[in-house]
Amino acid sequence: MSNYSPNLSLLFHALADPTRRAILARLAEAPARVTDLAGPTGLRLPTVMRHLAVLEEAGLLSTSKDGRTRTCALVPAALAPAQTWLDERRAAWEARLDRLEAFVTNATKEPEK
Amino acid sequence: MSNYSPNLSLLFHALADPTRRAILARLAEAPARVTDLAGPTGLRLPTVMRHLAVLEEAGLLSTSKDGRTRTCALVPAALAPAQTWLDERRAAWEARLDRLEAFVTNATKEPEK
DNA sequence: CGAATAGTTAGACATATAGCTAACTATATT
DNA sequence: AATATAGTTAGCTATATGTCTAACTATTCG
Known part of the structure; x- marks a missing residue:
C-alpha cells in the first residue's frame, strides 16, 4: 500500500536470521574482525561476509579496514525504526482490541448460532 | 549463539515483507475476509493466502472460517517477543557504547566515580 | 437445481538466500 | 624473499520465496 518503507524491510530481514542475530550478539560484547565472527558460527569466511553485507545494508553495523583486517562494530541506533x-503498531492494535471488547461487553444481549 | 529462537526468526521474517505489513495495517482497522485483503494489494487470492499463512505461522493473526468465508484478525500480543x-538489545548495545565513551573520556581527562 | 461466490490446492516460474570451494589480492611476519 | 594471515571475488548448488494460472471444493442464492 502507500505505507511502503524499504528500510523496515531491510531491517526486519536482517534480523530474521539466527546467524545474523548471533553475529550481532557477538558484536555487542566488542567490535570484532571478520575471522573472529566466523569462528563461533562455524561458517566459512565468504558466508560470514555475506551476512555482514546484509547487516551493513540494514545499517546495523559499520566496518572499517586497517591494514589487512576489517573491524565490525554495532550501530545501536539502527534498531530505532x-x-x-x-x-506504534502494538499500541494501535491493542487500542482497537480494547474498543472491540468494550463494544462486545455493551452488546451482551444477543445470543446467536 | 546459544540464544537461538525460532519464533523470532519467523516473526521478523513475517514483518520483513511490505505486502504483509500492509495486510497487518488493513487488519488493524478491522478483521477482514481473504478477498477484502486481496483487493487493496492487487494480488491474487492464492498469493494472499501464502502471505496469510506466513503471518499465521508467526502468530501474528488468527483466522476462522464461517460458511465459505474466512475471517482474519490480528493477534497484537504476537509482537511482544x-x-x-x-x-533488550538496544539497551545493552547503548550501555556498551556509553561505557566505551566513558572509558575514552576518562582516559583523556581526570577519573571520576 | 444451477449459477455465482469464496476459498483452496497444485504446479509452474523467476529470483533470492544461504551455504560451499577455489582462486585471487593485499598485508604481515620471519 | 618466502610464507603465513586476512580478506575478497567468482561461481556452484540447493532450497526458499513471491507471484501467477488453472482447476477443484465448498457455500450461498435466484
Missing part, C-alpha cells in the same frame, strides 16, 4: 514501528 | 528482543 524497527522499535518505533513495533511500538 | 520482537519488542522485547529489540528493547
Whole structure:
C-alpha cells in the first residue's frame, strides 16, 4: 500500500536470521574482525561476509579496514525504526482490541448460532 | 549463539515483507475476509493466502472460517517477543557504547566515580 | 437445481538466500 | 624473499520465496 518503507524491510530481514542475530550478539560484547565472527558460527569466511553485507545494508553495523583486517562494530541506533514501528503498531492494535471488547461487553444481549 | 529462537526468526521474517505489513495495517482497522485483503494489494487470492499463512505461522493473526468465508484478525500480543528482543538489545548495545565513551573520556581527562 | 461466490490446492516460474570451494589480492611476519 | 594471515571475488548448488494460472471444493442464492 502507500505505507511502503524499504528500510523496515531491510531491517526486519536482517534480523530474521539466527546467524545474523548471533553475529550481532557477538558484536555487542566488542567490535570484532571478520575471522573472529566466523569462528563461533562455524561458517566459512565468504558466508560470514555475506551476512555482514546484509547487516551493513540494514545499517546495523559499520566496518572499517586497517591494514589487512576489517573491524565490525554495532550501530545501536539502527534498531530505532524497527522499535518505533513495533511500538506504534502494538499500541494501535491493542487500542482497537480494547474498543472491540468494550463494544462486545455493551452488546451482551444477543445470543446467536 | 546459544540464544537461538525460532519464533523470532519467523516473526521478523513475517514483518520483513511490505505486502504483509500492509495486510497487518488493513487488519488493524478491522478483521477482514481473504478477498477484502486481496483487493487493496492487487494480488491474487492464492498469493494472499501464502502471505496469510506466513503471518499465521508467526502468530501474528488468527483466522476462522464461517460458511465459505474466512475471517482474519490480528493477534497484537504476537509482537511482544520482537519488542522485547529489540528493547533488550538496544539497551545493552547503548550501555556498551556509553561505557566505551566513558572509558575514552576518562582516559583523556581526570577519573571520576 | 444451477449459477455465482469464496476459498483452496497444485504446479509452474523467476529470483533470492544461504551455504560451499577455489582462486585471487593485499598485508604481515620471519 | 618466502610464507603465513586476512580478506575478497567468482561461481556452484540447493532450497526458499513471491507471484501467477488453472482447476477443484465448498457455500450461498435466484
